Amino acid sequence: MSEAYQQLLRATIEHLERLRSRGVRFVPASTDAAASLSRPPAGRTARRSAPTTEKQPAPPTPETSPAAPVVRLRPPAPGENKQRALETLQAEATACVRCPNLAAARAHVVFGVGNPEAALMFVGEAPGADEDAQGEPFVGAAGRLLDKIIQAMGLRREEVYIANVLKCRPDTPGRRSGNRKPTPEEMATCKPFLLRQVEIIRPRVVVALGVTAMEGLFERRCVITRERGRYQDFGGIPVMPTYHPAYLLHHESVREKRKVWEDMLRVMETLGMEITEKQRGYFLKARSQS
Ligand code: SF4
Structure with missing residues (x-):
């Protein structure tokens, strides 16, 4: 990438960040301008860092393209140490008080956990009570089920990366228990942290866990029953x-479990992972009997 292009990119990002700090959320841009911004500069090769799995088939073509803001991911800085970059970002998130009510109510900022070189990244919605208490995403009952899914794929939790759209637990004033869905404003405020995580890790596939994760990633409404199982593009990364x-x-329901498992089989295929007959058949027999 040429130095001139990098300077232009930095200046554009700084300008947009200044606007955002003043509360501007949308910037009008012509279709041509948006298209040229989303194109890599001439001569750039689309090369990604090596994933933990060896085979790297071409990424799948997105199957749906509902109206959503164009996602642009910053290219990796040359020679960037992913572990160090994530630690720096985590320190920034830990000190963050952009949502004063959430910052006041939280026990921990739940940044994310896993392998900085992961080929596969899971994104959920927000920490719950267990996650807030322990400072780690997906450690409650849902987290244990996610661990089982990861294991069924033939992976270990430490081999993937797990994060949420929102890094602080949504507060529930006046209530001692229970969770609430993050608001679109909270997710938009916290989104730069998730974007940077994706930019640093550069996974080959992101799995969005549930409707809120989709809405946080793509900043639009999502009907998960319609969209699940169909890849969508997030700045060049299939979601x-x-x-x-x-x-x-x-x-x-075994039927619902099979649907999730079929989504994971597609992810495994995209990552070029070996899939055994046993894995292909999970939840099939029980489903045909149900
Ligand atoms: S939710 Fe995100 S943006 Fe809001 S205070 Fe926590 S870390 Fe900061």
Whole structure:
């Protein structure tokens, strides 16, 4: 990438960040301008860092394209140390008080956990009580189910990366228990942290766990029953929408479990992972009997 292009990019980003700090949320741009911004500069090769899995087939073509803001991911800084970059970002998130009510109510900022070189990243919605208490995403009942899904794929939790759209637990004033869905404003405020995580890790596939994760990532309404199982593009990274593990905990239906599993099989295929006959058949026999 040429130095001139990098300077232009930095200046554009700084200008947009100044606007955002003044509360501006949308910037009018012509279709041509948006298209040229989303194109890599001439001569740039679309190369990604090596994932933990060896085979790298071409990313799938997105299957749906509902109206949503164009996502632009910053290219990795040359020679960037992913672990160090994530630690720096985590320190910034830990000190963040952009949502004063959430900052006042939280026990921990739940940044994310896993392998900075992960080929596969899971994105959920927000920390719940267990996650807030422990400072780690997906550690409650839904987290244990996510661990099982990851294991069924032949992976370990430490091999993937797990994060939420919102880094602080949505507060529930006047209530001692229970969770609430993050507001679109809260998700938009926190989004730069998730974007940077994706930019640093550069996973080959992102799995969006549930409707709120999809809405946070794409900043639009989502009907997860319609969208699950169909790849969507997030700045060049395929995103597989699927149900949140908490949904499976509440709907003990083999049919629903199979749907999530089919989404994971597609992800495994995209990552070039070996899939055994046993893995292909999970929840099939029970489903045909149900
Ligand atoms: S939710 Fe995100 S933006 Fe809001 S205070 Fe927490 S870290 Fe900061």
